[in-house]
Amino acid sequence: MNTLHLTNTQSDIERAAAILRDGGLVAMPTETVYGLAADALNGSAVRRIFEAKGRPMDNPLIVHVADFSDIERLRLVSEIPDKARALADAFWPGPLTIIMKKGDVIPDEVSAGLDTVAVRIPSHPDAHSLLLTSGLALAAPSANTSGKPSPTTAKHVINDMEGRIEAVLDGGACSVGVESTVITLVADTPRILRPGIITREDIEAVIGHVDVDHAVLNKLENNEKASSPGMKYKHYAPKARVILLRGEDEKYITFVNRRYARDKSVAAMCYDEDKSQINAPCITIGAMNDEVAQAQALFDALRAVDELGSVTTVYAHCPRATGVGMALYNRLIRAAAFEVIDLPGKRIIGLTGQTGAGKSMVAEKLREMGLPVVSADKAARLAVEDSEIKAMLCAAFGDVLLPDGTLNRKLVAQLAFSTPEKTAVLNAITHPKIAQLMLKEAEACDGDAVIFDAPQLFEAGEDAYCDIIVGVLAQPKLRMERIVRRDHITRDQAALRMSAQFGEEFFLSLCDDILYNNGTAEELDISVKELYERLVGQ
Ligand code: TXA
Ligand code: MG
Numbered sequence: 001m002n003t004l005h006l007t008n009t010q011s012d013i014e015r016a017a018a019i020l021r022d023g024g025l026v027a028m029p030t031e032t033v034y035g036l037a038a039d040a041l042n043g044s045a046v047r048r049i050f051e052a053k054g055r056p057m058d059n060p061l062i063v064h065v066a067d068f069s070d071i072e073r074l075r076l077v078s079e080i081p082d083k084a085r086a087l088a089d090a091f092w093p094g095p096l097t098i099i100m101k102k103g104d105v106i107p108d109e110v111s112a113g114l115d116t117v118a119v120r121i122p123s124h125p126d127a128h129s130l131l132l133t134s135g136l137a138l139a140a141p142s143a144n145t146s147g148k149p150s151p152t153t154a155k156h157v158i159n160d161m162e163g164r165i166e167a168v169l170d171g172g173a174c175s176v177g178v179e180s181t182v183i184t185l186v187a188d189t190p191r192i193l194r195p196g197i198i199t200r201e202d203i204e205a206v207i208g209h210v211d212v213d214h215a216v217l218n219k220l221e222n223n224e225k226a227s228s229p230g231m232k233y234k235h236y237a238p239k240a241r242v243i244l245l246r247g248e249d250e251k252y253i254t255f256v257n258r259r260y261a262r263d264k265s266v267a268a269m270c271y272d273e274d275k276s277q278i279n280a281p282c283i284t285i286g287a288m289n290d291e292v293a294q295a296q297a298l299f300d301a302l303r304a305v306d307e308l309g310s311v312t313t314v315y316a317h318c319p320r321a322t323g324v325g326m327a328l329y330n331r332l333i334r335a336a337a338f339e340v341i342d343l344p345g346k347r348i349i350g351l352t353g354q355t356g357a358g359k360s361m362v363a364e365k366l367r368e369m370g371l372p373v374v375s376a377d378k379a380a381r382l383a384v385e386d387s388e389i390k391a392m393l394c395a396a397f398g399d400v401l402l403p404d405g406t407l408n409r410k411l412v413a414q415l416a417f418s419t420p421e422k423t424a425v426l427n428a429i430t431h432p433k434i435a436q437l438m439l440k441e442a443e444a445c446d447g448d449a450v451i452f453d454a455p456q457l458f459e460a461g462e463d464a465y466c467d468i469i470v471g472v473l474a475q476p477k478l479r480m481e482r483i484v485r486r487d488h489i490t491r492d493q494a495a496l497r498m499s500a501q502f503g504e505e506f507f508l509s510l511c512d513d514i515l516y517n518n519g520t521a522e523e524l525d526i527s528v529k530e531l532y533e534r535l536v537g538q
Helices: 010-021 043-053 068-073 082-091 125-134 154-161 200-207 249-262 272-277 291-308 325-335 359-368 376-383 387-397 409-416 420-444 476-487 491-499 504-510 521-536
Strands: 004-006 026-028 035-039 062-064 096-101 116-120 167-169 181-184 191-194 241-246 266-270 282-284 313-317 340-342 347-353 373-375 449-453 468-473 513-516
Touching: 004 010, 010 026, 010 035, 010 125, 010 167, 026 125, 026 154, 035 043, 035 062, 035 125, 082 096, 082 200, 154 167, 154 291, 241 249, 241 325, 249 266, 249 272, 249 313, 266 272, 266 291, 272 282, 282 291, 291 325, 347 359, 359 373, 359 449, 359 468, 359 521, 373 376, 373 420, 376 420, 376 449, 387 409, 387 420, 409 420, 420 449, 468 504, 468 521, 476 491, 513 521
Parallel strands: 004 167, 026 167, 062 116, 096 181, 241 313, 241 340, 266 282, 266 313, 347 449, 347 468, 373 449, 468 513
Antiparallel strands: 026 035, 096 116, 181 191
8 A cells, every 4th residue: 555645735634534534544643643543433444543553452542523512413422521521621622632431333443342432632733624624533543553652743654654554644743742641530530541741730720639540650560450551551662772760860971971881882862951961872852841842852752762773772861750741751661661770869989999909998998987888799699699589590590599598609600600601691680689789778878978899890880870980909919919818829810810800991991080009008098088088078
């Protein structure tokens, strides 16, 4: 099938209307997103929408009409509640969808077997013309392939639907950018099923208290039933993995930059103001305090992720979940498959360095000076006591538990350090847990700055949480002597250990501050005091 590309001239709108009256599919612009329209009262036309989108049949559609009187005239609903009239007066035509008890004319394909129907009067002039010209009620979900971000331009629609539908009506970019707010009036208390640009507060100002469905902000458990079937599906997701970072803007920027320093396949989805400070490729979604602009840009931004090429992970700054932010949060958390990283509220000082350089001594001295120290080694020991981690280790390395259920550490070490690939498997399992335990301990510490004492700060990805990173370095000759003395091993064994670690260049390029420990104990005391001044004097 060739998809016709129509403009919004009256003659093209008449062509589109004719296609719809014949049971065809037309993608139409609305103020929210493009909709994929068919005659709502023609079950077989509606069925084709599901085929074109690859949409599960149990996900009901919104019925669009030109005017409030059409709802009664066409008997779309069995009863119009007073609150529906009040909401219609306040927000229609506009980006609000109201769920009511359905009328008998609604085909099962539209309601997906429910006894309710979703109705909306769009404000976009082209949608309005098409509704008027066709004289139809139009069932229209967003015109994307199921699971992808909703389309906000005709080009997005063409990318997804070319050859699958009769026509696309190009009405330019959608002004709202996220789909309508969906509210059900069928429940005892009106309940928002999907947040949009019309906020909870806007609605409450008209009809009083409304609930927000649990699934708007939370992941549904496997056995939980979705009030709005659309909420249970993976949605809005680009091919790259999206991860939300929740925390202060500076922490967000630092996190992304540190990850990018180690991994060139990461990118940022950030605010306009962040861009100049972020080293990774950026997709901006608008000014930090302009949630309306962010909503408009969001889906285009999510689609743009896949055009960045080799990007595997995108870090997006987690929006607040109130006001218009609730709509942004609801879409982004689904794009991220609910993966959120909480950035620490405290200042984190990373302390790392080469073996034998004296990092532990420096950590101990800083602790004595009053800075709490969180040890990565201690977290690593705790991490492997976690039952989930133990199960993952058994899945990767076979039965590695002792008869009492604790981990056979020796066996794991033997298996995991046999090849670099197996070491990477071990690290992928334990590192995120270790970081999580360290962050938890940091939050529980007194004061607002905490030291992360971590020999593998960079390898384990703990660096990204650090506001400042200090590397402790020393000459190889001195380190060799210290290791031999400390661990009672031969010089050859010490040399082997040293060669397995990163060299000085590595630390110089990634650390923000360097402490050289090449002198006497007294000299070290002075260096640590000076470091302390630099760290807390700022
Ligand atoms: O802004 C919009 O609402 C766009 C434009 C085209 O109008 N349409 C749109 O449709 O976003 P769609 O199908 O992508 O999303 C409709 C949502 C789905 O999550 C669906 O499950 C829910 O509304 N829904 C529709 N009818 C429902 C009903 N009777 N009960 C509960 N949820 C319903
Ligand atoms: Mg949709």
